[in-house]
Amino acid sequence: MTDAARPDAEDDHHWLDDDHPREECGVFGIFGHPDAATITALGLHALQHRGQEAAGIVSFDGRRFHSERRLGLVGxxxxxxSVIEQLPGSVAIGHTRYSTTGETILRNVQPLFAELAGGGFAVCHNGNLTNGLTLRRQLIAEGAIYQATSDTEVILHLVARSKRNRFIDRFIDALGQIEGAYAFVGMTNKKLVGARDPLGIRPLVLGRLDGHPIFASETCALDIIGAKFEREVDPGEVIVIDEHGELESLRPFAPRTPRPCLFEYVYFARPDSIAGGRNVYEVRKRIGATLAQESPVEADVVVPVPDSGVPAAIGFAQDSAIPYELGIIRNHYVGRTFIQPTQSIRELGVRLKHSANRAVIEGKRLVLVDDSIVRGTTSRKIVKMMREAGATEVHFRIASPPIRFPDFYGIDMPEQDKLLAAKMSLEDMRAYLGVESLAFITIDGLYRALGETGRNNAAPQFTDHYFTGDYPTPITDLVSEGAKQLSLLAEAS
Incomplete structure (x- = not known):
């Protein structure tokens, strides 16, 4: 049996990662501050959880654009x-990246930059364009020359080819041609621009530091620099900061009912961020409490899978009156590539990142709480670790519904046939993980934890396709690729 066929196979790239959806990306921009690049670097540091593969900053000093793009962590x-000195100017934008489209190579590191007819334009993007490949093929067929494999480059070509006169009109013209999820931050020699997709799937907030406007993916990036949170960029809104620092709000698209991404609350956003007017930490505690009400269990101790399972485990423990303990200790200093992932070392993988706290676990009935299960590979190993540390029973509680469908909006989830919940029944998953009981929060329970009465099936309040299969936008690339494959099959037959 090949690795690809084994249910517990893990590719080399993620052999040491937690069994979670991979992060998205983080964007940041500031206008008019004398230390723009330094502030941007600090903002990206706060957004590091959204992507650890690469980071970049572009600044403008009044005459020239300056760019530094590097593989690796912001810090x-x-x-x-010596690096910040290469980024002079009072305007800067930055990006921290986890690749969901395109390879992890330097030419894909954002912000991307191009010299257009009206001057330089730099842009960075959180999200994924569901018609990016289709547009890319069309543009290349018409003579466009691509430098990167990231879908973000599409926006540069669309802006360059627009027949509109003003830059902002060309930018809006480009936005009108793309589908999917996006939060863009861009800059020209005169303007800073922020834009959010019409459904508000990807987050973007507006803040100010000493009067200087800032765009950021999350409010935690404002907190780290002492900036004031002003408001969220509304779904479908384009905000332009002109050369005088004046703000103009444009709403070029027909209004739609917002559907922000549920996974921001479940996993992606930092717990100290505010999203949609909700404190993420408090939401995650309520999710845990709701989970305890929906799926109670008799146990001696509640143990979180660190770090993302911690707030939900606290909520579960508080609601169920079962003691909360740190039964798993996480090592934060293990990098992906500090040692070659040979088979013998691969088998140690989960222990290099998580260690059992035997004093808490031995002889106890555990409630193990995690935010999600994707492939189930790491979850299975953690359960085994709990058994070996002396747990008498392990009951698994998951602070999200079963993930049964892939994502096309900027979350790196595997194909459907690699999702544990898409392949197995609840009982099969329980047996595969080796636990006494397994329960997920219901979709209505998740909505209630967010302050809703439940999911409005006729008009869902959030983007939740990974649980429900209800995709909020067309998936043009997937459809066109399917049609292409059918055409090839027909030609071969």
Missing amino acids: DNFSKA
């Missing part, structure tokens, strides 16, 4: 004065 690349 490893932008903490040195």
Whole structure:
């Protein structure tokens, strides 16, 4: 049996990662501040949880654009004065990346930059364009020359080819041609621009530091620099900061009922961020409490899978009156590539990142709480670790519904046939994980934890397709690729 066929197979790239959806990306931009690049680097540091593969900053000093794009962590690349000195100017935008489309190579690291007819334009993007490949093929057929494999480059070509006169009109013209989820931050030699997709799937907020406007993916990026949160960029809104620092709000698209991404609350956003007017930490505690009400269990101790399972485990423990303990200790200093992932080392993988706290676990009935299960590979190993540490029973409680469908909006979830809940029944998953009981929060329970009465099936309040299969926008690339495959099959037959 090949690795690809084994249910517990893990590719080399993620052999040491938690069994969670991979992060999205983080964007940041500031206008008019004398230390724009330094502020941007600090903002990206706060957004590091959204992507750890690469980071980049572009600044403008009034005459020239300056760019530094590096593979690796923000702190490893932008903490040195020698790097920041290469980024002079009072306007800067930055990006921290986890690749959902395109390879992890330097030419894909954002912000991307191009010289257009009206001057330079730099842009960075959180999300994924569901017609990006289709547009890319069309543009290349018409003579466009691509430098990167990221879908973000589409926006540069669309802006460059627009026949509108003003830059902002060309930018809006480009937005009108794309589908999917996006939060864009862009800059020209005169303007800073922020834009959010019409459904508000990807987050973007507006803040100010000493009067200077800022765009960021999350409010935690404002907190780290002492900036004031002003408001969220509304779904479908384009905000333009002109050369005088004046703000103009444009709403070029027909209004739609917002559907922000549920996974921001379940996993992606930092717990200290505010999203949709809700404190993420408090939401996650309520999710845990709701989970305890829906799926109670007799146990001695509640143990979180760190770090993302911690708030939900606290909520579960408080609601069920079962003691909360740190039964798993996480090592935060293990990198992906500190050692070659040979088979013998691969088998140690989960222990390099998580260690059992035997004093808490031995002889106890555990409630193990995690935010989600994707492939189930790491979850299975953690359960085994609990058994070996002396747990008499392990009851698994998951603070999201079963993930049965892939994502096309900027979350790196595997194909459907690699999703555990898409392949197995609840009982089969329980047996595969090796636990006494397994329960997920219901979709209505998740909505209630967010302050709703439940899911409005006629008009869902959030983007939740990974649980329900209800995709909020067309998936043009998937449809066109399917049609292409059918055409090839027909030709071969």
